[in-house]
Amino acid sequence: MVKEIERAGIPVVHVCTVVPISLTVGANRIVPAIAIPHPLGNPALSKEDEKELRRSIVLRALKALETEVDGQTVFEK
Amino acid sequence: MIRVVHYINQFYGGIGGEEKADVKPEIREGVVGPGMALKAALGAEAEIVATVICGDSYFNENIEEASAAILEMVKRYNPDLFIAGPAFNAGRYGVACGSVCKAVKDNLNIPVITGMFIGNPGVDMFKKDIYIIETANAATGMRQAIPAIAKLALKLAKNEDIGMPKEEGYIPRGVRKNIFKSERGSKRAVDMLVAKLKGEKFETEYPMPDFDRVAPNPPVADMKKAKIAFVTSGGIVPKGNPDRIESSSASKYGKYDLTGVNDLTAETYETAHGGYDPTYANIDADRVLPVDVMRDLEKEGVIGELHRYYYSTVGNGTSVANAKKFAETFAQELIKDGVQAVILTST
Numbered sequence: 001m002v003k004e005i006e007r008a009g010i011p012v013v014h015v016c017t018v019v020p021i022s023l024t025v026g027a028n029r030i031v032p033a034i035a036i037p038h039p040l041g042n043p044a045l046s047k048e049d050e051k052e053l054r055r056s057i058v059l060r061a062l063k064a065l066e067t068e069v070d071g072q073t074v075f076e077k
Numbered sequence: 078m079i080r081v082v083h084y085i086n087q088f089y090g091g092i093g094g095e096e097k098a099d100v101k102p103e104i105r106e107g108v109v110g111p112g113m114a115l116k117a118a119l120g121a122e123a124e125i126v127a128t129v130i131c132g133d134s135y136f137n138e139n140i141e142e143a144s145a146a147i148l149e150m151v152k153r154y155n156p157d158l159f160i161a162g163p164a165f166n167a168g169r170y171g172v173a174c175g176s177v178c179k180a181v182k183d184n185l186n187i188p189v190i191t192g193m194f195i196g197n198p199g200v201d202m203f204k205k206d207i208y209i210i211e212t213a214n215a216a217t218g219m220r221q222a223i224p225a226i227a228k229l230a231l232k233l234a235k236n237e238d239i240g241m242p243k244e245e246g247y248i249p250r251g252v253r254k255n256i257f258k259s260e261r262g263s264k265r266a267v268d269m270l271v272a273k274l275k276g277e278k279f280e281t282e283y284p285m286p287d288f289d290r291v292a293p294n295p296p297v298a299d300m301k302k303a304k305i306a307f308v309t310s311g312g313i314v315p316k317g318n319p320d321r322i323e324s325s326s327a328s329k330y331g332k333y334d335l336t337g338v339n340d341l342t343a344e345t346y347e348t349a350h351g352g353y354d355p356t357y358a359n360i361d362a363d364r365v366l367p368v369d370v371m372r373d374l375e376k377e378g379v380i381g382e383l384h385r386y387y388y389s390t391v392g393n394g395t396s397v398a399n400a401k402k403f404a405e406t407f408a409q410e411l412i413k414d415g416v417q418a419v420i421l422t423s424t
Contacts, residue, residue: 001308001310001390001400001401001403001404001421002404002421003289003291003401003404004400004401004404004405004408005308005404005408005411005419005421006291006292006293006294007291007408008404008405008408008409008411008412009294009412010294010408010411010412010416010417010418010419011293011294011295011296011297011417011418011419012294012308012418012419012420012421013418013419013420013421014421014423015420015421015422015423016422016423016424017137017138017423017424018137018138018140018169018172020140020172020202021168021172021198021202022423024198024201024202025198026289026290026291028291028292028293029293033422033423035134035138036098036134036137036138036169036353036424037095037134037353037354037355037356037357037358037424038357038358038364038365039311039364039365039422039423039424040363040364040365040366040367040370040422041357041361041363041364041365043357043360043364050364051363051369051370054363054364054367054369054370055370055373055374057367058367058370058371058374058420059374059379061420062300062305062374062379062380062420065296065297065300065303065305065418065420066296066297066300067296068295068296069293069296070293071293073293
């Protein structure tokens with residue numbers, strides 16, 4: 001799906017836990033997530049801390065969308 | 078006697094389903110689960126001395142640590158041959174089988190083999206590195222998969238000549254081999270061309286690799302004005318799953334209106350996905366589709382707006398052809414709606 005959205009001309013960021021799969025599929029902008037059943041959360045944290053964590057991942061995704069890339073790029077930080 | 082170590086996941090290991098997918102690797106003496114059938118197929122020449130069992134989510138969330146730990150366990154049993162799976166169309170299991178096989182092959186220098194369905198993401202990741210027997214897409218294909226794996230495994234262990242992919246049943250690895258043919262290349266090429274012109278069947282001697290890559294689009298110029306859309310393969314749907322999106326092998330996607338929705342709650346949203354433990358997403362679906370945070374960023378002016386609709390399907394054994402078709406369709410809608418960028422979340 002990532003590739004077809006990109007092919008249609010829309011920049012797309014893939015937020016996912018298993019980065020090697022995303023690389024194989026062909027995503028260009030990749031942001032690693034937390035865990036398979038809760039990619040943008042962590043039930044071990046308090047509600048406030050969890051939302052803060054989620055916000056940091058979404059902000060990283062937005063940063064990836066604002067960044068020029070010339071090939072597959074994993075935005076670790 | 079050929080000493081074999083076998084790798085399986087928590088499900089085939091009898092530990093549990095998705096709720097146990099986070100278990101760390103362990104090793105047990107002898108055969109476990111599908112190892113029984115494998116033992117029978119391997120016959121008297123080989124013995125499965127130990128079985129490694131690991132949770133699929135644990136492995137995929139910790140690929141390096143898990144591979145290293147499993148490697149240490151395998152080493153202690155001093156095997157001559159390593160067999161993983163088969164994983165059929167289970168994506169995380171396929172990635173685990175491929176990763177473990179490659180680690181064992183690279184570090185212990187013994188033959189390794191696994192089995193997967195052609196659409197498993199583990200195939201594209203590892204087909205060049207290891208022998209992967211092509212299997213059916215579900216465990217109902219176990220009876221065909223096991224003898225094929227055992228047969229090629231014994232050949233590898235005995236260092237026998239390995240035939241072409243089609244005759245041995247493994248997925249082509251892209252290895253080129255010099256062979257003698259009775260007719261010269263020019264004649265064979267013309268024969269192929271004639272067959273093609275006549276509309277007859279012919280088989281190329283050098284299939285072109287399929288590199289389907291899409292170049293990245295230019296970035297978003299002004300995020301403060303941008304309209305961003307959400308797409309997910311994590312199966313987040315309004316409570317009750319109104320479109321009845323299948324929990325695996327999805328044949329459709331859903332399009333849902335987020336107007337007035339500022340937070341996904343246990344009462345309003347859930348996941349339809351059958352390939353991961355749904356507990357956390359069902360309590361708070363923002364953990365997969367971060368609507369709450371995007372609404373905050375919208376209010377703060379960090380982004381222009383969150384697109385009114387989000388698109389969702391279940392990425393669990395769903396065919397690449399279906400996923401491609403879904404996205405081709407809704408990407409046109411996104412363009413028409415003036416969406417400038419997409420955040421796609423996967424579990």
